Amino acid sequence: MNGRRHTGLALPALIFMLVVVTLLVGAMARLLSSQSATGNLNWLGTQAYWAAQSANQWAAHQIFAADACPTVPANFTINGFSISLSCTRTTYVEAGNNGALYEVQARATLGSSPAQPDYVSRSVEMVLDVY
Numbered sequence: 001m002n003g004r005r006h007t008g009l010a011l012p013a014l015i016f017m018l019v020v021v022t023l024l025v026g027a028m029a030r031l032l033s034s035q036s037a038t039g040n041l042n043w044l045g046t047q048a049y050w051a052a053q054s055a056n057q058w059a060a061h062q063i064f065a066a067d068a069c070p071t072v073p074a075n076f077t078i079n080g081f082s083i084s085l086s087c088t089r090t091t092y093v094e095a096g097n098n099g100a101l102y103e104v105q106a107r108a109t110l111g112s113s114p115a116q117p118d119y120v121s122r123s124v125e126m127v128l129d130v131y
Contacts, residue, residue, distance in 0.1 A: 045120050048108040048122035049108070049122040051108035052083070052122050067100070087104045089102055099129060099130060100129075100131070104125065107121060107123040
């Protein structure tokens with residue numbers, strides 16, 4: 001050797017770089033996990049919307065067939081979503097003609113409590129004029 005002492009500057013720099021890279025990998029993993037959960041909730045929300053829309057279409061069919069609010073089955077589910085359906089009938093007379101307005105609201109829910117991380121609920125309303 002030439003009499004110079006090596007101080008080992010590369011080792012602290014290497015440890016620093018390893019810590020920084022490890023923290024970046026951890027942050028990226030958390031971000032990916034969060035985005036995956038958000039995407040899953042968006043997908044469940046879309047499914048809930050279409051389940052509620054399907055329940056409204058079912059109610060419309062029942063209304064046009066019987067000219068009355070439908071009787072909702074006890075455990076009304078569509079693809080795992082619990083469906084609650086409300087219907088109100090209001091009659092009217094216009095220019096001597098009898099008619100009825102039906103206000104129908106369907107709510108599709110997955111999960112039992114909003115505190116659950118995968119709880120989803122969507123509501124769809126419609127008004128039918130039957131004369």
